[in-house]
Structure formats: structure tokens, C-alpha cells
Amino acid sequence: MSAISDDDIQAFADRQLPADRRAAVEQALAADPALAARVRDIERQNAWLRDGLDTLLAEPSPQRLVDAARMPHRPIRAWQWLAASSVAAIATLVLGFGGGWYWRDAQLEIAGMPTTFARQAAFTHALYASDVNRPVEMWAPEEKRLVTWLSKRLDYPLHAPDLNSVGYSLVGGRLVAGNERPTALFMYENGAKQRLTLQARKQPPGTEETAFRYAVEDGIGVYYWIDDRCAYALSGQLDKAQLLAIGRLVYAQLNTPETPK
Amino acid sequence: MLTAVNGALVPPAKARVAGPPTMSVDAPLPHPDLVAAIPRLRRYARVLTGDSARADDLVQETLARGWEKRRLWAAGTDLRAWLFTIMHNVFVNQRALAARDAQNVSLDGDGEGGAAWQVPVRAPQQAHVELQEVLRELSRLPAEQREVLVLAAVEEMRYEEIAEVLSIPVGTVMSRLSRARAKLRRSMASESDPVTPLKIVR
Numbered sequence: 001m002s003a004i005s006d007d008d009i010q011a012f013a014d015r016q017l018p019a020d021r022r023a024a025v026e027q028a029l030a031a032d033p034a035l036a037a038r039v040r041d042i043e044r045q046n047a048w049l050r051d052g053l054d055t056l057l058a059e060p061s062p063q064r065l066v067d068a069a070r071m072p073h074r075p076i077r078a079w080q081w082l083a084a085s086s087v088a089a090i091a092t093l094v095l096g097f098g099g100g101w102y103w104r105d106a107q108l109e110i111a112g113m114p115t116t117f118a119r120q121a122a123f124t125h126a127l128y129a130s131d132v133n134r135p136v137e138m139w140a141p142e143e144k145r146l147v148t149w150l151s152k153r154l155d156y157p158l159h160a161p162d163l164n165s166v167g168y169s170l171v172g173g174r175l176v177a178g179n180e181r182p183t184a185l186f187m188y189e190n191g192a193k194q195r196l197t198l199q200a201r202k203q204p205p206g207t208e209e210t211a212f213r214y215a216v217e218d219g220i221g222v223y224y225w226i227d228d229r230c231a232y233a234l235s236g237q238l239d240k241a242q243l244l245a246i247g248r249l250v251y252a253q254l255n256t257p258e259t260p261k
Numbered sequence: 262m263l264t265a266v267n268g269a270l271v272p273p274a275k276a277r278v279a280g281p282p283t284m285s286v287d288a289p290l291p292h293p294d295l296v297a298a299i300p301r302l303r304r305y306a307r308v309l310t311g312d313s314a315r316a317d318d319l320v321q322e323t324l325a326r327g328w329e330k331r332r333l334w335a336a337g338t339d340l341r342a343w344l345f346t347i348m349h350n351v352f353v354n355q356r357a358l359a360a361r362d363a364q365n366v367s368l369d370g371d372g373e374g375g376a377a378w379q380v381p382v383r384a385p386q387q388a389h390v391e392l393q394e395v396l397r398e399l400s401r402l403p404a405e406q407r408e409v410l411v412l413a414a415v416e417e418m419r420y421e422e423i424a425e426v427l428s429i430p431v432g433t434v435m436s437r438l439s440r441a442r443a444k445l446r447r448s449m450a451s452e453s454d455p456v457t458p459l460k461i462v463r
Contacts, residue, residue, distance in 0.1 A: 001326045006435075006439050007435045007439075010438060010439060010442070011420070014413055014414070016419060016420060039441075041446060045414065045442060045445060045446065046414040046415075047393055048395065049410070049411070049414045049415050050414065050415050051391060052391045052392045052394060052395030052396070053308070053395055053411070053415050054415075055339070055389060055391065055392045056272065056300070056303065056304040056307060056392065057300045057304060059300070059303070061299040061300060061303070062317060063295070064298065064317075064321065065299050065303070065317060065320055065321055065324060066296055067329075068274060068320075068321045068324040068325055068328070069295035069296040069298070069299060069328070070295070070296065075463075094274075101306065111288075119332070119333060119335075120333055123333050125332065127350070133357070137428060137429065137430075149430055153431075174411075174428055175424065175425070175428065175430070176428065177342070177343075177346055177425035177426070177428075178279055178424075182421075182425060
């Protein structure tokens with residue numbers, strides 16, 4: 001019988017234990033009263049926390065929060081929103097002429113590969129690239145562990161491309177929430193403290209490959225493409241040509257078997 | 262599997278695929294129902310800040326950002342997790358700013374939560390006695406542990422989802438959860454002893 005870990009005990013009590021572990025844990029619980037007591041302890045604690053905190057859910061929501069949930073309070077934001085909407089309307093008109101790709105977008109969306117991938121990549125880039133102190137969860141000196149962790153979470157073997165030849169060195173990386181699936185983020189920085197992020201997400205099976213695509217979201221350029229197994233987005237406040245050049249370098253490295261270090 | 266227990270918060274699945282292709286780029290997406298999410302946001306904010314006025318400020322900021330970013334929310338996915346992620350980031354940023362203002366405040370230390378926490382001394386109603394007890398016990402945990410404990414035990418989120426909300430590895434979720442539980446257990450055990458406050462523990 002495999003050893004029962006603390007994680008197993010917690011997952012069992014939280015009803016999150018994978019089915020294939022359950023039998024082993026149940027067996028161990030039956031044999032060991034101390035283990036069984038720990039499970040009961042956690043279950044009691046959970047119930048106590050829920051009972052106590054559930055009373056908060058009954059409180060009526062203050063009007064100011066209801067207002068905030070319906071429309072932002074700050075007038076400037078309403079104005080920005082209007083401006084963004086008219087830009088969007090124009091973009092829709094312009095894109096109407098782009099026919100083919102546009103249709104592809106719709107197809108991708110139906111296939112579960114959201115068109116918002118670029119937008120989300122830009123948003124994520126903006127969120128973390130502007131963070132001076134903690135842009136990444138794990139730093140470059142721990143690259144090996146970082147890559148192992150992210151590969152495990154994505155269930156896909158990743159590696160961090162080497163962009164030193166174009167002046168960008170790896171800062172580190174983190175896991176971010178994607179559309180229904182985890183996304184790996186690698187961040188790079190050049191001498192001028194300009195940051196680039198490469199985000200990778202395993203794609204659902206059956207999605208079509210795409211060529212390089214370019215989008216600008218809130219002033220952030222995003223090059224993105226989908227190969228047979230992963231969707232990638234390279235984001236940064238660079239011009240299109242620079243970003244494309246780096247994008248091709250990343251693409252080339254991702255498609256070359258990694259040289260042993 | 263997302264925690265779909267709280268039906269009100271889980272948006273109608275995949276409403277957007279029904280639209281014609283012209284919907285796909287920037288047309289109105291189905292609005293996430295932010296209003297329905299308020300009670301859970303307030304509860305989580307209360308746990309994070311420990312103070313109902315500060316909690317509501319945090320919720321307001323979260324809703325404002327959620328509104329701004331509503332196009333980034335993927336219809337059909339767990340709105341609660343998405344909003345908790347926003348709230349967590351706002352909270353962490355606010356804490357970092359506060360720490361910068363008062364330079365000697367530690368971000369990670371065990372004693373971090375204590376000073377800012379205000380749990381009303383008098384429980385206004387009988388029904389709230391339990392709540393006050395829970396809040397008092399939680400106030401003794403560092404914010405990092407409070408977060409994982411409440412997301413796992415009360416929101417019943419999957420560990421993987423918690424890891425995404427907090428941008429930490431699942432292993433970290435598990436170890437924080439374990440520490441939070443052990444600490445809470447000790448704290449509750451000593452609580453049940455009526456003379457605890459006066460006893461000198463060796």
C-alpha cells in the first residue's frame with residue numbers, strides 16, 4: 001500500500017481526492033484511527049467555518065455596491081468605455097473587410113479556442129509586466145524548476161526560449177488563469193527594462209493551426225499563433241516589425257528539439 | 262470540474278456561440294452577472310480585510326475592475342473564480358502600497374493580520390455569535406493562509422482553481438492549507454479552555 005500523505009488526507013476531507021486514490025485512503029483510514037480522526041477534524045473545521053461565514057451571505061448588498069456592479073461610478077471610466085465602444089464599432093466595420101480571418105475567428109471561438117486569447121494575453125501582460133517587484137512567481141535562476149512546474153501544470157513539455165540574441169533575458173515565469181485552462185507565462189526584459197511576455201496554453205484537441213496573427217490591445221502588441229498542440233502569445237509594447245522578428249525567433253526555437261544543457 | 266454548487270454564480274453556459282459570426286470580435290458579450298456575485302465577494306473581502314467597511318471598499322474596487330474587464334471574462338467559466346482573482350490582486354496591491362507607506366510592516370509575517378483586524382467586541386445578535394467566533398479565529402491566521410482555507414473549506418473550490426486565483430503552485434496551496442488547519446486546530450483547542458488567557462503555557 002502506498003503511503004498516505006497529508007495532501008491525501010486533506011483532499012479526502014475536502015472531497016477532492018482523485019478516484020484512483022480513494023480506495024487506498026479509505027483502507028488506511030479503516031486501519032488507522034488516528035488518520036480517521038484527522039479527517040473528521042478537518043471535516044468538522046470546514047463545517048464550522050461554513051456555518052459561521054454563511055451568515056454573511058444573508059446580509060443585503062449595500063446600494064453603492066449594486067450600483068458599482070451595474071455601471072462603474074467613476075465618470076472618467078464611463079467616458080473611456082464609450083470611447084472604447086466606438087473604437088470597437090469601427091474595428092468591426094474594418095474587420096468586415098477582412099472576411100477570411102474573421103470567419104476563422106468565429107470558427108475558433110466555436111471550437112472553444114477563444115478569440116479573446118490575444119486580448120487576454122495583453123491584459124495578463126499589462127498586469128504582470130508593470131509589476132516592478134513581483135512580476136513573476138519564480139525567477140530565472142530557478143529556470144529548471146520553473147519549466148518543470150509549468151510543464152506539469154499545462155501537461156505539456158515546455159521550455160523557455162532563449163532571447164539573449166535579441167537583447168532580452170529571462171526574468172522568470174508564473175502560472176496564470178486562462179480561459180478554462182492554465183496558461184504558462186515567461187517574462188523577458190532588455191537592458192532598457194522593457195518587458196516581453198510569452199504565454200503558452202495547451203489547446204483543446206482538434207483546433208486548427210494558425211499562422212502568425214497580430215493584434216493591438218490597449219497599446220500592447222500581441223503576436224499569437226497556434227501550432228498543433230499549443231497556443232502562444234508574445235506580448236509587449238514594441239512595434240509590429242520588432243515583435244514579429246522576436247516572434248519568429250521564439251517560433252523557431254519552440255520547434256527545434258531542445259539542445260541538452 | 263468547476264464548483265457549480267452555487268448555481269446563481271455560474272453564468273449561462275456558452276451563450277455566445279449561438280450568435281452569428283459578426284458577434285465574435287467586439288460585439289456585446291453576455292454580461293457577467295456582477296450583482297449576483299456581490300454577497301460572495303463581500304464575504305471573501307471580509308475574510309481578507311477583517312473589517313466590513315474596508316471589505317466593501319475592496320468589493321467596490323473589484324466590481325469596478327470587473328466591469329472594466331468584463332470582456333475578458335470567458336462566458337461559461339466560473340465568474341466567482343474570475344472575480345476572486347481580481348479581488349486578490351487588488352488586495353495584494355493595496356497591501357503592498359500600505360506596506361510601502363508604513364515601511365516596517367511585514368507582508369508575510371505571521372503577525373501581519375492582527376493589527377488591521379477589527380472584530381466587533383459585542384456580538385449584536387445571537388445568530389452572529391458563531392460568525393464572530395469564526396472571524397476571530399481567522400484573524401489569527403496570516404492572510405495567505407486565510408485565503409486558501411476559506412476558498413477550499415467555505416467556497417469549496419478545487420485546489421487547482423485556488424492555485425489559479427492566487428497565482429501560486431498547487432503545492433503551495435496544500436502546504437498553506439495544512440498550516441492554516443493545524444493552527445486553527447490549536448487555537449480552537451486552547452480557546453475551549455476557559456482560563457486560557459491567564460494561564461502561562463510552558
